[in-house]
Amino acid sequence: MSFIRNFPLFTIVLSLFSGALCLLISSKAARIYTVLLESVLTVMVSMTLWYTYTTDSAFTYKMGEFPAPWGNEIRAGVLECVIALTFLIIILMSLLAGDHFLRIDIDESKQNLFFSLVSLMTAALMAMTWTNDIFTGYVFLEILTLTSCGVLIVREIGRTTLAAVRYMILNLLGSGLFLLGVVLLYDLSGHLLMVPMHEAIARIAEDPESIPVIALSVGILTIGLGIKSGLFPFYYWMPDTYGSATPASASLMSSLVTKAYIFLLIKIYFRAVGMEVIRKTSILEILFVLGILGMIFGSVRAVSTGSINRMIAYSSAAQIGYIYMGLGIGTLAGLTGALFQIVAHGFTKSLLFLTVPYLAEASGNSLLFGSLRGAARKDRQAAFFFLIGALSMVGIPFFAGFPVKLLLGESAVGQHSSFKLLAAMLGLAISTLLNAMYFIRTLILLNMEKLPEEASPGEMKVRSKSGGVQRIGYPFAALVLAAANIFLGVFSWTLVELIRLGLAMFQ
Numbered sequence: 001m002s003f004i005r006n007f008p009l010f011t012i013v014l015s016l017f018s019g020a021l022c023l024l025i026s027s028k029a030a031r032i033y034t035v036l037l038e039s040v041l042t043v044m045v046s047m048t049l050w051y052t053y054t055t056d057s058a059f060t061y062k063m064g065e066f067p068a069p070w071g072n073e074i075r076a077g078v079l080e081c082v083i084a085l086t087f088l089i090i091i092l093m094s095l096l097a098g099d100h101f102l103r104i105d106i107d108e109s110k111q112n113l114f115f116s117l118v119s120l121m122t123a124a125l126m127a128m129t130w131t132n133d134i135f136t137g138y139v140f141l142e143i144l145t146l147t148s149c150g151v152l153i154v155r156e157i158g159r160t161t162l163a164a165v166r167y168m169i170l171n172l173l174g175s176g177l178f179l180l181g182v183v184l185l186y187d188l189s190g191h192l193l194m195v196p197m198h199e200a201i202a203r204i205a206e207d208p209e210s211i212p213v214i215a216l217s218v219g220i221l222t223i224g225l226g227i228k229s230g231l232f233p234f235y236y237w238m239p240d241t242y243g244s245a246t247p248a249s250a251s252l253m254s255s256l257v258t259k260a261y262i263f264l265l266i267k268i269y270f271r272a273v274g275m276e277v278i279r280k281t282s283i284l285e286i287l288f289v290l291g292i293l294g295m296i297f298g299s300v301r302a303v304s305t306g307s308i309n310r311m312i313a314y315s316s317a318a319q320i321g322y323i324y325m326g327l328g329i330g331t332l333a334g335l336t337g338a339l340f341q342i343v344a345h346g347f348t349k350s351l352l353f354l355t356v357p358y359l360a361e362a363s364g365n366s367l368l369f370g371s372l373r374g375a376a377r378k379d380r381q382a383a384f385f386f387l388i389g390a391l392s393m394v395g396i397p398f399f400a401g402f403p404v405k406l407l408l409g410e411s412a413v414g415q416h417s418s419f420k421l422l423a424a425m426l427g428l429a430i431s432t433l434l435n436a437m438y439f440i441r442t443l444i445l446l447n448m449e450k451l452p453e454e455a456s457p458g459e460m461k462v463r464s465k466s467g468g469v470q471r472i473g474y475p476f477a478a479l480v481l482a483a484a485n486i487f488l489g490v491f492s493w494t495l496v497e498l499i500r501l502g503l504a505m506f507q
Contacts, residue, residue: 004051005059007044008076008130011084014041015123019116027111031099034115038092038122045088049081053498058505060132073132073193079339079502082495083263084129086343090255090350091122093481096473097354098248105155105246114154121147121252128260134272135192137264138175138182145171145228148257151249152241163240170237174227181221185272188217194271205277215281218273222265222283229261231287231324232294235317239305242313243367247357250309254316255350259342262323266335269327270506279330288328288420292427294321299434308360309367311438312352315393318431319345322404325427329411329420332503337407339499344392344400344488351481352389358382358474359446369445376446383446385478390439392485395432400485403492405432 018037022030052058058077095118106114124144131137145168153164186192189200204210227234242250269278278284298318302311319341326338356367362378363371376383392399405428412424488495 004047005061005076007048008074008080008084008126009061009063011041011044011088011126012074012123012130015119015126019120019123022112022116022119025112027108027115030112030115031095034118035092035095037119038088038095041122041126042085042088042092045081045085048076049078049085052076052078052081052505053501056501072136074130075132075194076130077502077505078498079506080129082343082498082502083259083339084126086346087125087129087256087260088122089480089484090346091118091125091252093477094248094251094255094350094354097477097481098246098251099473101247101357110154114151117147117150117154118252121151121257125256125260128264131267132194132271133192134182134185134194134197134268137268138179141178141228141261141264142175144257144260145175148253151252152245155244155246155249160244163237163244167237167241170234171228174224174234177220177224177227179224181217181219181224184217184220188214194267197272198274201273201277205274205280211277211280214273214277215283218268218278218281219283221268222287225261225265226287226290226324229258229265230294230317230320232290232297232317232321235294235298235314235320238317239310239313242316242353243307243309247354250353251350254313254353255346258316258320259323259346262320262327262338263342266327266339270503275330284328284330286328287324288330288423291321291324291326291328292423294318295325295427295431296321296434299431299438303434303438306369307367308356308369308372308442309353311442312349312356315435315438316345316349318435319349319393321427321431322408325424326408326411329408329424331411331414332500333411333414334408335503336496336499337404337411339503340407340488340492340495341404343495344404344485347481347484347488348389348392348400351385351478351485352393354474354481355382355385355389355478359386369442372442373445373448376443381475381478385482386446387443388482388485390443392489394435394439398486398489400488400492402489403496407496 014037022034058075061074063072102111120143124140124147127140128137149164149168152167153160185197188204189197191197191200201214205214230238242254269275295318298314298321302314305311305314322341323338326334326341358379359372359375359382360367363375392401395401395405409428412421
């Protein structure tokens with residue numbers, strides 16, 4: 001049983017080792033090896049989740065037994081296990097479902113580079129999930145930024161190069177602000193480990209005059225992660241980034257990368273600074289307002305775009321707003337809704353980004369709405385999975401998106417602030433209405449009778465014909481993602497119970 005305590009560290013070390021190994025083997029071997037790696041890591045994290053749940057306790061793995069502030073720790077509780085397991089399942093399904101287009105979009109000689117980047121991205125995601133040290137979070141945050149740019153630009157078309165440059169510039173700005181926040185917090189507390197930092201800041205915060213200094217430090221750090229995760233108004237990099245990437249990369253970046261930054265922020269709030277100190281500042285109120293603005297303006301942009309991939313990308317910006325609104329409510333109920341959204345949106349958005357290219361392939365290889373008319377009649381399998389993802393995004397009962405809106409609505413009702421109650425309800429209503437507008441419009445278009453014989457004038461093709469490449473892994477992976485979506489919608493209480501148990505361990 002105690003051997004299971006090593007598994008969180010194994011997920012990081014094995015992924016780092018695999019990143020180097022994939023560069024030394026053939027593309028075919030790297031593909032098989034990476035799928036096996038993600039499968040093994042999924043089993044490890046599942047066992048760790050079972051261990052922490054049955055023992056009803058978290059555990060800390062100290063590396064090197066060095067004292068603070070030089071020590072480095074990994075912490076595993078139910079909440080960390082749930083997030084890590086979600087990440088690994090989505091990575092595995094993205095590789096399986098996106099393999100069809102990986103073979104088309106990436107030169108054969110460079111496909112092992114893609115799998116190397118995925119392994120390194122896995123290491124960064126796992127480290128940011130498990131870390132109990134704020135500076136280690138920064139180190140792997142940078143690794144995640146670099147690997148995200150890598151999986152984007154590896155497709156090697158003009159749009160991905162431009163998107164990667166924009167993405168890198170904004171993310172480096174966010175990284176710099178995050179590092180500045182870490183330095184300021186270290187200067188205040190004298191610690192980098194989260195628990196000692198929490199204790200030191202709690203003592204400092206007893207003096208009311210110290211609150212503005214703490215607010216400045218945490219605020220700078222929050223802005224950095226807000227830029228990197230697509231918080232309003234910093235979401236304009238999403239359409240080009242997600243829209244031009246190969247489907248597996250778009251799935252990984254939209255479903256995992258932004259969520260890892262937000263989860264790291266939540267860990268810092270709870271374990272490094274303390275929510276009791278955060279509530280003494282105005283940070284949560286600002287996040288609440290920006291979250292609602294993101295929900296609305298992201299949806300407005302999704303309605304007006306002419307490309308299905310850009311529509312889903314702007315929808316991601318709106319869905320990120322839901323997470324920040326829940327965090328901004330500042331209660332355990334609001335945070336439960338935000339964490340539920342991290343998991344639910346991860347599975348749903350991955351399903352959508354992996355499915356849309358198959359609809360486009362049935363429509364002359366174009367992502368423009370003008371060419372997608374009747375695509376559902378050409379590929380009914382992809383149309384079915386797109387329908388599940390769309391219904392979840394709208395918030396239809398029995399799909400993963402519905403419990404999110406219910407949880408966030410309930411948390412807003414429990415507020416003493418009439419402003420937060422009114423703003424949350426209005427934001428949820430407007431965003432849901434806009435979601436319904438653009439997803440239902442898309443579903444109608446996909447099911448229209450006639451498919452234009454020719455593309456619209458000036459239309460850009462998304463990729464060349466696939467030739468003899470067969471989509472082997474897509475049906476299985478899409479079925480897993482769709483089943484997870486429906487399970488979260490029907491049995492939402494299971495995830496809610498795990499989140500609440502994990503948050504109790506966070507205290």
